[in-house]
Amino acid sequence: MKMMDTPALTLETAASKFAALGSEQRLQVLHVLVRAGPSGLSMGDLGERSGITGSTLTHHLKILAAAGLATQTKHGRSMICAGADIAEVQALSEYLLRHCCADEICEPKENNDG
Numbered sequence: 001m002k003m004m005d006t007p008a009l010t011l012e013t014a015a016s017k018f019a020a021l022g023s024e025q026r027l028q029v030l031h032v033l034v035r036a037g038p039s040g041l042s043m044g045d046l047g048e049r050s051g052i053t054g055s056t057l058t059h060h061l062k063i064l065a066a067a068g069l070a071t072q073t074k075h076g077r078s079m080i081c082a083g084a085d086i087a088e089v090q091a092l093s094e095y096l097l098r099h100c101c102a103d104e105i106c107e108p109k110e111n112n113d114g
Helices: 011-020 024-036 043-050 054-066 086-097
Strands: 073-075 078-081
Touching: 011 054, 011 086, 024 043, 024 054, 024 086, 043 054, 043 078
Parallel strands: none
Antiparallel strands: 073 078
16 A cells, blocks of 8 residues: 655654654553544444443543544544545654664564564
8 A cells, every 4th residue: 555645744743743642541542543444433342342431432532633643534424534634653663663763784684463
Protein backbone atom coordinates (compact mmCIF):
# COMPACT_ATOMS: atom_id res chain seq x y z
CA MET A 1 0.00 0.00 0.00
CA LYS A 2 1.48 3.32 -1.05
CA MET A 3 1.07 6.09 1.50
CA MET A 4 0.63 9.74 0.65
CA ASP A 5 3.62 12.00 1.12
CA THR A 6 3.31 13.96 4.32
CA PRO A 7 5.52 16.79 5.47
CA ALA A 8 8.18 15.90 8.01
CA LEU A 9 7.08 16.42 11.59
CA THR A 10 8.74 18.99 13.80
CA LEU A 11 10.16 17.94 17.14
CA GLU A 12 7.30 19.66 18.96
CA THR A 13 4.59 18.03 16.83
CA ALA A 14 6.17 14.60 17.13
CA ALA A 15 6.49 14.99 20.91
CA SER A 16 2.80 15.92 21.14
CA LYS A 17 1.77 12.86 19.14
CA PHE A 18 4.03 10.55 21.14
CA ALA A 19 2.60 12.02 24.35
CA ALA A 20 -0.86 10.99 23.17
CA LEU A 21 0.47 7.44 22.90
CA GLY A 22 1.83 7.56 26.45
CA SER A 23 -0.85 5.21 27.71
CA GLU A 24 -1.06 1.48 27.11
CA GLN A 25 -4.79 1.80 26.57
CA ARG A 26 -4.46 4.58 23.96
CA LEU A 27 -1.76 2.63 22.18
CA GLN A 28 -4.10 -0.38 22.17
CA VAL A 29 -6.95 1.71 20.73
CA LEU A 30 -4.68 3.07 17.99
CA HIS A 31 -3.39 -0.43 17.23
CA VAL A 32 -6.96 -1.71 16.81
CA LEU A 33 -7.84 1.24 14.56
CA VAL A 34 -4.76 0.70 12.39
CA ARG A 35 -5.67 -2.98 12.01
CA ALA A 36 -9.25 -2.04 11.08
CA GLY A 37 -8.09 0.07 8.17
CA PRO A 38 -9.68 3.13 6.62
CA SER A 39 -13.29 1.98 7.01
CA GLY A 40 -12.96 2.26 10.78
CA LEU A 41 -15.06 0.69 13.51
CA SER A 42 -18.16 1.50 15.50
CA MET A 43 -17.58 2.41 19.14
CA GLY A 44 -19.01 -0.98 20.13
CA ASP A 45 -16.64 -2.90 17.87
CA LEU A 46 -13.70 -0.76 18.93
CA GLY A 47 -14.51 -1.38 22.58
CA GLU A 48 -14.87 -5.11 22.02
CA ARG A 49 -11.62 -5.43 20.09
CA SER A 50 -9.59 -3.20 22.40
CA GLY A 51 -11.11 -4.36 25.68
CA ILE A 52 -11.78 -0.72 26.61
CA THR A 53 -15.35 0.53 26.82
CA GLY A 54 -17.61 3.37 27.86
CA SER A 55 -16.33 6.72 29.01
CA THR A 56 -12.76 5.40 29.24
CA LEU A 57 -12.77 4.58 25.52
CA THR A 58 -14.34 7.95 24.71
CA HIS A 59 -11.65 9.72 26.76
CA HIS A 60 -8.77 7.90 25.07
CA LEU A 61 -10.25 8.39 21.61
CA LYS A 62 -10.64 12.11 22.27
CA ILE A 63 -6.93 12.38 23.11
CA LEU A 64 -5.93 10.42 19.99
CA ALA A 65 -8.18 12.61 17.85
CA ALA A 66 -6.73 15.80 19.36
CA ALA A 67 -3.26 14.54 18.42
CA GLY A 68 -4.44 13.93 14.86
CA LEU A 69 -3.93 10.18 15.09
CA ALA A 70 -7.61 9.17 14.89
CA THR A 71 -10.87 10.75 13.83
CA GLN A 72 -14.50 10.23 14.75
CA THR A 73 -17.39 10.59 12.38
CA LYS A 74 -21.10 10.10 12.90
CA HIS A 75 -22.94 7.74 10.58
CA GLY A 76 -26.66 7.82 11.30
CA ARG A 77 -27.10 7.07 14.98
CA SER A 78 -23.74 5.32 15.30
CA MET A 79 -20.43 6.95 16.06
CA ILE A 80 -17.86 5.52 13.68
CA CYS A 81 -14.22 5.73 14.63
CA ALA A 82 -12.68 6.24 11.24
CA GLY A 83 -9.56 4.16 11.46
CA ALA A 84 -6.36 5.77 12.51
CA ASP A 85 -5.10 8.53 10.28
CA ILE A 86 -2.62 6.26 8.53
CA ALA A 87 -0.68 9.16 6.98
CA GLU A 88 -0.14 10.66 10.46
CA VAL A 89 0.88 7.32 11.95
CA GLN A 90 3.30 6.81 9.07
CA ALA A 91 4.73 10.32 9.52
CA LEU A 92 5.30 9.58 13.20
CA SER A 93 7.09 6.34 12.34
CA GLU A 94 9.18 8.08 9.71
CA TYR A 95 10.12 10.76 12.24
CA LEU A 96 11.84 8.08 14.31
CA LEU A 97 13.51 6.39 11.37
CA ARG A 98 14.42 9.40 9.22
CA HIS A 99 18.01 9.50 10.44
CA CYS A 100 18.41 5.83 11.23
CA CYS A 101 22.06 4.89 11.22
CA ALA A 102 23.12 8.40 10.14
CA ASP A 103 26.18 8.10 12.35
CA GLU A 104 26.86 4.43 11.71
CA ILE A 105 26.13 1.89 9.01
CA CYS A 106 23.58 -0.60 10.29
CA GLU A 107 21.41 -3.35 8.97
CA PRO A 108 17.70 -3.25 9.83
CA LYS A 109 16.70 -6.23 11.96
CA GLU A 110 14.02 -8.55 10.61
CA ASN A 111 10.61 -8.09 12.16
CA ASN A 112 9.36 -11.42 13.48
CA ASP A 113 6.02 -10.09 14.74
CA GLY A 114 4.01 -12.00 12.23
